[in-house]
Amino acid sequence: MTADTSTRAPLTMDQLAAVIAHDIPEGSYVNLGIGQPTKIADHLPKDKSGTVNVILHTENGMLGMGRKAEGDEVDADLTNAGKVPVVETPGCSYFHHADSFAMMRGGHLDVCVLGAFQVAPNGDLANWSTGKPGDIPAVGGAMDLAIGAKDVYVMMSLFAKDGTPKLVQACTMPLTGINCVSRVYTDYGVFDLGPDGARIRATFGITPDELCAKVAALHR
């Protein structure tokens, strides 16, 4: 564990991305979900030669995805799962959608990091639909990603805009997957989910006691 539990303030999402990046073991195969998790790519540790030793999977059909493309590098045939143009890295490979999702479903990726609306201590995840009437349902690869790696991490702000915690005792929004999340990274702390519920792994700018007072799903 690398995060200093005595941090003065909650982390920004960029700082949190750096924390997650540091926790991903070298040599891992990783899928970074659309949204905040894509920031993690900028913080992955480099070796002496400047090489990032984590291989990124993008579910639209590539291993060894590189950074966002700039200027002349933009190639409409080469995008990430968020449809943003990206570049190749040496040793990258392409495959079709059935093969790409077989790679996830088959449990071959080491880590997948996803955003979330709600997570519960039992590992249930809600991140595809707020369930509000009138919303257009759109799941994309969210349900495949939720079960698509040996470890599924969530990266999110701990509190919603209305101040309610997004780590909840039981998800009330439509589920993306059940018992699938093993760790939750938030601006106020990191939580390991297991048979005993959510265990505090680190806190940022808040004490464990203060956190437990604010988040009913947490207990010491």
Next chain:
Amino acid sequence: MTADTSTRAPLTMDQLAAVIAHDIPEGSYVNLGIGQPTKIADHLPKDKSGTVNVILHTENGMLGMGRKAEGDEVDADLTNAGKVPVVETPGCSYFHHADSFAMMRGGHLDVCVLGAFQVAPNGDLANWSTGKPGDIPAVGGAMDLAIGAKDVYVMMSLFAKDGTPKLVQACTMPLTGINCVSRVYTDYGVFDLGPDGARIRATFGITPDELCAKVAALHR
């Protein structure tokens, strides 16, 4: 239909191979089973430029399989399903076993020609095991091939060594597939299998009446 029903004598297996080759439409994708059916490849019609316009599939992972390799052409990495070294044809492609059998199972091949121990008028096929105790069972791709094309043809001698017909009212040997054979090519005649049973399409060196007298599964 091309075979002359007034042939003086039953056909040799090479002559029968030529009859089958002539019946395969130009442009077809075809799998020729191990054994007698491989002879058909030598008789496939050529266009003015000398090109065979039938594309051969071999279930070990290739479309566009060519003839047997000779001398220096032999490459241990390139064999047919009978493990005989073969050559490429222009436009051939390679794929792995799961993709190769998906191609068959998915009904993409036009014609598959198989040998048989027994065939019944309902299209049941027995060609993988005589069912004798002590025999080592070995099925290979036989059961996949039996359902592996839009049309499954059988090529066989009409009579076993003991003189009994191999076109039988019901197969007594272990089945390879059910209701799968649509046409049977034999040295004495060609039979279409359909809802009304086996219909004589051509005879070789024998009259339809003589044939019906010898083969109980046939009737006029």
Next chain:
Amino acid sequence: MARTSILATSEQAVAGIEDGSTILVGGFGLAGMPFDLIDALILQGAKDLTIVANNAGNAEVGLAALLKAKRVRKILCSFPRQVDSYVFDELYREGKIELEVVPQGNLAERMRAAGAGIGAFFSPTAVGTPLAEGKEERTINGMRYILEYPIRGDYALISAHQSDALGNLVYRKTARNFGPVMATAAATTIVQVNEIIPTGYLDAESIVTPSIYVDRVVQTEARHYTVKGAR
């Protein structure tokens, strides 16, 4: 499947597509979208279509143009809502298009099953979620799975990078996406390619879609769009 036809125009390539057909449309966002085939299909006039695709169109090109022309009765896709899916959004809110949302991996695997002759398969994706409601569930070796059925197309419209004269295809980068899967899952597969090259010029080891899956090919001018506002 009989020999692949190489056609001169996109209009010829989409000829005969009937009203009410189910059409698999390649592409992930705009990468791999068969723009010319769709434009030709709009001119051709087939209506009351069921479309299977990953998205429900971006801006007003490709699939979005087909939706805008009111030719689509129903769409099966994984991710209709995007920054620039306003054509679909409006039709959906007005109740003028039916939507069935399918998780992306199940969408791909269900088409693969159709092409591979698999009757149905047990998938772990979506177990315990609203998208599994009404579906058969089974526990196998302690894991929960949902039974999923094949998705077949009457037609597939896809794009590829190159075809040889036999119809063997190679793709380019992540534009490959659904193309190779859809090619196996449709009764008639229609492909637009950037280039048709003589048979024998593609590496036999590198052919991604063998010609057996390809019915019609047309060479078109490559058009590239990126999704505006993607981030």
Next chain:
Amino acid sequence: MARTSILATSEQAVAGIEDGSTILVGGFGLAGMPFDLIDALILQGAKDLTIVANNAGNAEVGLAALLKAKRVRKILCSFPRQVDSYVFDELYREGKIELEVVPQGNLAERMRAAGAGIGAFFSPTAVGTPLAEGKEERTINGMRYILEYPIRGDYALISAHQSDALGNLVYRKTARNFGPVMATAAATTIVQVNEIIPTGYLDAESIVTPSIYVDRVVQTEARHYTVKGAR
């Protein structure tokens, strides 16, 4: 799966294989057979093995040598009996090896299912035959299917043509056969290649097995055998 190890010898490559392991062994006849890995496994000594392969060995090389060394308790394969399978034939007739015959396409698809996280699938192959006895059957859209379950390996031993330093693989001609499927279906995939080349030298469009499926690679001298008496 952590980064692929590039090893100096076949002995290192097969280190740690435990007695009683299930091992997927690549090759169709002798094409694609990982001869050096099997020879190293014989020296390594693991016994009581369950082998999954297409055949049950030819002559006395490769898989046949492993059988001859009495290391194999059971073999799952599609086609044990061949012109030169006398090692297996004798063991089988003496009751010294257990045999489970699986149709070739189901064998491949069951390993694919293991690699792809599919819980089980309905296959039309073998319906109504003795090999479907005792298996669950279901009629879907008027067609009869048999439920088939994944086949997983503790190890896969396969051969490929080239690997880059990351472990991406390409194969050569029909020696590709079961390799790419087995690589996905085993907990640990061990590959012998004719050549290891620097990363970046393989065409990204042509890589058949991405490095994620490859755990250990060793470069060996290519050995080629053809099946004697095949016709």
